[in-house]
Amino acid sequence: MELSGIIGYPITPFNADTQGVDLEKLGNVIDILLEANVNAIAALxxxxxxxxxxxxxxxxxxxxTVQYVAGKVPVVIGIAELTTQQAIKYAQYAYEIGADVIMLSPFSYYKLSEEEIFAHYDAVSNATPLPIMVYNNPATCGVDMSPEFMLKMIDSIKNASMIKESSGDIQRMHKIHKLSAGKVPFYNGCNHLALEALNAGAQGWCTAAPCLIGDQPKQLFDAIKAGNNAQAKTLFYQQYEFLEYIVVSGLAASVKCGLEIKGHRVGGPRKPLLPLSSDAKNTLETLLSELG
Incomplete structure (x- = not known):
């Protein structure tokens, strides 16, 4: 499967009483993403x-998520586990429930060698027939994979077929495109690089922004794909400050706060994460108001 377009990321709402997952509210968030015309939904x-x-x-x-989306768009399931055994268990579960793709990142306590990372991906691939999105997110996972190494895995591991690049370095995307002769689909995972990444050939943009600003990210993607660079630039700079703010403020906390501002009570983030401060909430409210 080859994904293209906006891959929307739902938050996970928690029940205020039990602190368990509130699935009804998760359904509401998925509805918001579908109404924003996302091309796929990536849970977890x-x-x-x-x-x-x-x-x-x-x-x-x-x-x-798989059952609620019900085939309207592809569903990607994120897997980032410390042990290969647990990653395999989750990958097998994702296949059993009918997910379309798994997004696999190596989560690290010890610094992992490339040999260990390769073995991790290979073991997961051998445990499931699902396509694997190789996910490089060094700020969160503590592992930074080079374009050359990720492309080596794409070439050598049977189900590894696409890359999500979230290091924040646009040169990584240029390298992926150049070294693969444009044949390996890659996806932007950094909001503030959306314009550059899509112009660099990214097949899609992975973002939680549609939870709060509807189809504005899709409008940007469509403008670039249509070759309307002036419109794309205008759309990007309209969104830019907001896109940057929800990341630097803490993605889960800021998106949940934004949903509350817009009338959707989904609870706060789970500790040790904290809700946005009143000042940060006011700033977010202003940014959302400016975006309509």
């Missing part, structure tokens, strides 16, 4: 606080 990424969920909660979110 950073915005979904996957690292803070129990195994049961992770499974609940994964299964509910």
């Amino acid at each position: 990424g950073s915005a979904g606080e996957a690292a803070y969920l129990s195994e049961l909660e992770w499974q609940q979110v994964a299964e509910f």
Whole structure:
């Protein structure tokens, strides 16, 4: 499967009483993303606080997302586990529930060698037939994979077929495009690089922004693909400050705060994450108001 366009990331709402996952509210968030015309939905990424969920909660979110989306768009399930054994377990579960793609990142306590990372991906690939998005997110996962190494895995691991690049370095995307002769699809995971990344040949943009600003990211993507560079530049700079702010303020906390501002009470982030301060909330409210 080859994804293209805007890949929307839902947050994970928590029940105020039990602090468990609120699946009804998760359905509401998925509806918001679908109404924003996203081309795929990726559950259990950073915005979904996957690292803070129990195994049961992770499974609940994964299964509910696949069932609720019901084939309207492809569903990507994020997997970032310390052990290969647990990553395999989650990958097999994603296949069993009918997910379309897994987004796999190597999560590290010890510094992993390329040999260890390769073995991790290869083991997961051998455990599931699902396509694998190789996800490079050094700020969160503690592992930074070079374009050359990721392309080596794409060439050598049977189900590894696409790359999500979130290092924040646009040169990585240029290298992926150049070294693969444009044959390996790659996706932008950094909001503030959206304009450059899509112009550099990114197949899509992975973002939680549609939770708060509707189809404005899709409008940007469509403008670039249509060759309307002037419109794309205007759309990007309209969104730029907001796109940067929700990341630097803490993605899960800021998107949840933004949803509350817009009348959708989804609870706060799970501790040790904290909700936005009143000043930060006021800033976000202003940014959202400016974007309509």
